Amino acid sequence: MAPPVRVAALGGLGEIGMNCLAVECDGRIAVVDCGLLFPDEPVGADVVVPDLAWLRERAPRVGAVFLTHGHEDHIGALPLLLRDLKVPVYAPRFALELVRRRLGEAGIEADLREVRPGDVRRAGEDSPLSAEFLAVTHSIPDACGLALGTPQGTLLHSGDFKIDEAPVDGRAMDLDRIEALGRGGVRLLLSDSTNADKAGRSLSESAVGAGLEAAFEGARGRVFVACFASNVHRLQQISGAARGFGRRVALLGRSMEENVRLSLALGYLSFPPWQLCSLADVRAAPPAESCVLVSGTQGEPRSALARLARGEHPELAVGPGDRVVFSARLIPGNERALHRVMNDLARAGAELFHDREPPLHASGHAQEEEQRRLIRLARPAAFLPIHGEYRQLARHAAHAAAEGVAARLLAVDGDAVELDDGGARVLRGAVPVGRVYADRDSLGQGIAEVVVRDRRLLAEAGLVLCVLAVDRGTGAVVRGPELFAVGVAGFEGAVPGVRAEALAALAAMTGPARGDPAEVEEALRAAVRRWFRREGLRRPSVLPVVLEL
Ligand SMILES: [Zn+2]
Numbered sequence: 001m002a003p004p005v006r007v008a009a010l011g012g013l014g015e016i017g018m019n020c021l022a023v024e025c026d027g028r029i030a031v032v033d034c035g036l037l038f039p040d041e042p043v044g045a046d047v048v049v050p051d052l053a054w055l056r057e058r059a060p061r062v063g064a065v066f067l068t069h070g071h072e073d074h075i076g077a078l079p080l081l082l083r084d085l086k087v088p089v090y091a092p093r094f095a096l097e098l099v100r101r102r103l104g105e106a107g108i109e110a111d112l113r114e115v116r117p118g119d120v121r122r123a124g125e126d127s128p129l130s131a132e133f134l135a136v137t138h139s140i141p142d143a144c145g146l147a148l149g150t151p152q153g154t155l156l157h158s159g160d161f162k163i164d165e166a167p168v169d170g171r172a173m174d175l176d177r178i179e180a181l182g183r184g185g186v187r188l189l190l191s192d193s194t195n196a197d198k199a200g201r202s203l204s205e206s207a208v209g210a211g212l213e214a215a216f217e218g219a220r221g222r223v224f225v226a227c228f229a230s231n232v233h234r235l236q237q238i239s240g241a242a243r244g245f246g247r248r249v250a251l252l253g254r255s256m257e258e259n260v261r262l263s264l265a266l267g268y269l270s271f272p273p274w275q276l277c278s279l280a281d282v283r284a285a286p287p288a289e290s291c292v293l294v295s296g297t298q299g300e301p302r303s304a305l306a307r308l309a310r311g312e313h314p315e316l317a318v319g320p321g322d323r324v325v326f327s328a329r330l331i332p333g334n335e336r337a338l339h340r341v342m343n344d345l346a347r348a349g350a351e352l353f354h355d356r357e358p359p360l361h362a363s364g365h366a367q368e369e370e371q372r373r374l375i376r377l378a379r380p381a382a383f384l385p386i387h388g389e390y391r392q393l394a395r396h397a398a399h400a401a402a403e404g405v406a407a408r409l410l411a412v413d414g415d416a417v418e419l420d421d422g423g424a425r426v427l428r429g430a431v432p433v434g435r436v437y438a439d440r441d442s443l444g445q446g447i448a449e450v451v452v453r454d455r456r457l458l459a460e461a462g463l464v465l466c467v468l469a470v471d472r473g474t475g476a477v478v479r480g481p482e483l484f485a486v487g488v489a490g491f492e493g494a495v496p497g498v499r500a501e502a503l504a505a506l507a508a509m510t511g512p513a514r515g516d517p518a519e520v521e522e523a524l525r526a527a528v529r530r531w532f533r534r535e536g537l538r539r540p541s542v543l544p545v546v547l548e549l
Helices: 053-057 078-082 093-106 175-184 205-216 232-244 254-266 279-284 304-309 335-347 368-378 390-402 449-461 491-508 511-515 517-534
Strands: 005-011 020-025 028-032 047-050 062-066 088-092 111-115 120-122 130-135 144-150 153-157 186-192 223-226 248-252 290-294 323-326 351-353 380-386 416-420 423-427 435-438 463-470 477-486 541-548
Touching: 005 053, 020 144, 028 144, 062 078, 062 120, 062 130, 078 093, 088 093, 088 130, 093 111, 093 254, 144 175, 153 175, 153 380, 175 186, 175 368, 186 368, 186 416, 205 223, 205 232, 205 323, 223 304, 232 248, 232 254, 232 290, 248 254, 248 279, 248 304, 254 290, 279 290, 290 304, 304 335, 335 351, 368 380, 368 390, 380 390, 380 416, 449 541, 463 491, 463 517, 477 491, 491 517, 511 517, 517 541
Parallel strands: 028 062, 062 088, 088 111, 153 186, 186 380, 223 290, 223 323, 248 290, 323 351, 463 541
Antiparallel strands: 005 020, 005 416, 020 028, 047 435, 120 130, 130 144, 144 153, 416 423, 463 477
């Protein structure tokens, strides 16, 4: 009898982002991806990462981290994991270099090991778990799927993929190897569900070239192109289109600078030497000779594009005659933020190019036809849709049913899939999951949930500071309460009423409570909040301070 294998979902199932799976067998664990999530509503923190306590508690049993590719939703939480866990990280080259840079910023040392498609790596000495890396096509260089070797057979993990027949870098998805694995028997297929509700197939990345050329056609001013900085193949195509119109290329935004410089250094991206130029060159050159690659496709208020749109960028301005081309998908939830940026750009006189024919963007994720083709090639005994919200997982499972896969499993974060000699099943709530909030600049330290809640409350209703000076001996009020407020609407009018309420609360206090600063503070807090509630106003956060003189 072979030992059972469990695949636990620590993130990424039932949501887009925070992808993290733990494969467990015989007390040994391999981690697949460890990503973050960009919240689509203000939560008082830049990013959300999975709570990795479950892994941390099992640190001695974790033998390796396998990374499929370098997108933030697959690698972004690694600094948090590797802070406590000293295990080898196996990743394809581009992902590895992104991780290396991120860990360097966080001051974390790690054992990073590069792999290529076809490489097989064991998850630690004597581990029953291994991973073979398989080339897949996606919207970032070097993306891989994994054939996980386990005592219960092969678990095929698609990674994020599309089946691009004409990839820009010529590196095709290794469908032959997947077919061979299918012939040998795939026990479980775990596959990317992002576009499960889109019929047909995704557009090849190379098909975007025509749209990009059209975006330069007839442009007399500067052309700004917004796209994801990690979409190196897109950057290659944009620079190619720009070259066709005699335009040099400059970079705007930190992530764009970093990714382009890294990609150039590693040879993923190539410009003729004359083409890359500085922002100073752009300012000096005639507008029709420049193209600017800019980050901030989702309307992020602090991004280079948003600052450009608001006229707040210190180095460049956008104006009449200029074009701004959007060569990226708008992630649902970001509409308002992006539309604000677009309005600002239009107000500045720029011509906007987005949602045009021929298309300016191709998704990096497989649609129904490609998903079903992968299922047919892999011929899995069981199917687990991953990387999607619940509706997308359910739809993907329906595609698997249509392809005749008998066992379709639907699991969400916190569930585990168990494979043993008797079959495959979902164990509900098998692992504790949670969210940890973090700021972009200090990813190494999470932010407590209570801090995030405070930030949200402060944003919604403001803060009242209530300062009272009392006599140390008698507890009698010496001065105050003095009231100060931040972000509280109509506060001046409220001061007399709030002060009266606070004084009444103090007068009502008797006995030893009167001499206990903590009790007095609590009474002040309650009184201030009570007044706002009674007036039917938003209740602000209250910070009472009692000074004993
Ligand atoms: Zn991805």
